[in-house]
Amino acid sequence: MNQLVFLSLLPVVLLIAIGFIAGRAGWIRTVAVKDLSNLIFLMLTPALLFRTMSHVRIEQLDFKPVAAYFLAVMLLFAGTLAVQGFNRRGAVLALAATFSNTVMIGIAMVSLMYGPQGLVILLTLVSVHALVLLTSATLVLELAVVQEQKQQGTLDGPGVAPRHAVTTVLTALKNAVLHPVPLPIIVGLLFAQTGWVMPAVIDKPLELLANAFGPLALVLVGVTLAFTPVGRHWRQALALAAVKNLLHPLLVLGLCYLLGVGGLPMVVMVVASALPIGANVFLFSQRYKVAEELVTASVVVSTALAMVTLTLVLLLVGKIA
Template identity: 60%
Template sequence: MNSPVFTSLIPVILFIAIGFYVGRRGWIRAASVKDLANLVFMVLTPALLFRTMSTVHIQDLNFGPVGIYFVAFGIVYAATLALQGFNTLGAARALANTFSNTLMIGVPLVGLVFGDAGLVTLFTLISVHSLILLTAATVVFELAAAREHAGQAGGTQQPMWRTVLQAMRNGIVHPVPLPIIAGLLFAQTGLVVPQVVDKPLLLLGQALGPIALLLVGVTLAFTKVGHQFKAAMRIALVKCVVHPVVLAALGWALGLSGLPLAVMIVAASLPVGANVFLFSQRYRVAEEEVTASVAVSTALGLVTMPVVIVVVTRWVVG
């Protein structure tokens, strides 16, 4: 129980549990959750991302494991579509099976277990995670929606090229990848962030982990699973178990090991990210199922993530 892995995981579980208790007690109202989320995404997250990446040189980044991550994503995503059918419901489930909560849970978890080196690897993934995955998902959703509405009377649809460009723009002009890109560009200048700026960034970044994890717990307290439990559990098992297994198998087949691959496997084992709900809401498909899958996969992840971390720290990192 005194191993670094378990001592790093205990705060993650504890903060989520405290947030859940706070929500259940009504100390934070459901209407305030969105405001807390905005604080995390718009203030704390950019501070941590920029400060961490402002000392990283591009030539030191390792994009190999990131590429494997997207190959694993493609395999699980395509397999889901093949089983569910090429429709908006299949697209929603495919995205839920593959889109990880890399920010709210991934950042504090990887930071505690792997330190700054692990965060740099994770931020390398995060810098293109939403851009690639959400752009690909947008194309699939639009094609599936067009197929479902083919022959039906109604309004005109936006051209595909415009939809893709808009998705790419939204993936870049965003409070997550934008500070990563800005930090990397600043690092290449050779300058150092002044102490008067660096200190506030440090304090804001340190607040991200606890507040983000508390927010996860609060969100769980207000999420109702109900009759969607079975469908949500199927998604949770694919997301938290199958996805990291596929990624680990690819890494093993290619003879890879080390910290970057370990971080990618852990990232693949993370629960379903909240962005999936935005897609289900936009296309009005499986909204309750996706909401339930976020909650169920988070609860399941508290069991599966420690197992994944123990395995990768012993056999991948060595």
């Protein structure tokens, strides 16, 4: 099992290391990172997700593992809010403790380790991961903003527009669906239900784009690490990374056991929960202007720490599965 874990993680580690070296050496400059990110998220990601799900019938999908995953997320999110307090900082840190990098690292890693069957299980989670978590986080953050404004006496004051929870939820829901991750999954699933066969002239370019996703996504992770300073927040970042990388998968593992989820679905859910903090958390911290440096440092530490923690988690589930 040790050799299997090593051989599975080695390509991931090497690709990230290549990206890190390229960034440090100046082969890829900071100005190019945004363009690389757009290439991956707006072209390669939709191609991979649509092509994978275009062969999957809805009756083949199993949402029981996803239920175990999100139950763990709810417990951890609520627990973080209880410790940090119901405010913008608490909400952003709760999102950081529960939001995995399921796309850039997760899809590439699970595809390499478990093949198409494991990828379908992961994409079942990915299809609702951003939708549920980002919508929930947006609602909590907006409510926290309202509460802070009430405490400061600025709610509905001059120049301050009232915030309506229903509008907030609907807007967040629309933004989460019209996104380069959930949308191609939904379209791919709808196409699969028709029973049609993708013409080769369309399928082949999609296949080439999809095959390029994994290596480029992991290289971009390394490039991003090369340009992101950890700074004075490393202790707090390490604590938050430990919660995300270790406590989160342990909760998912326990709930999978209680709900009778085993085999490959359990393994994929635990691996998904052990993935480092996703970049969307940083975008939320920027948008709401809270804990920006801490979240940036946490993403870096969580990603670097994942090299060790993912190995430990894989060894653990390998003995149980």
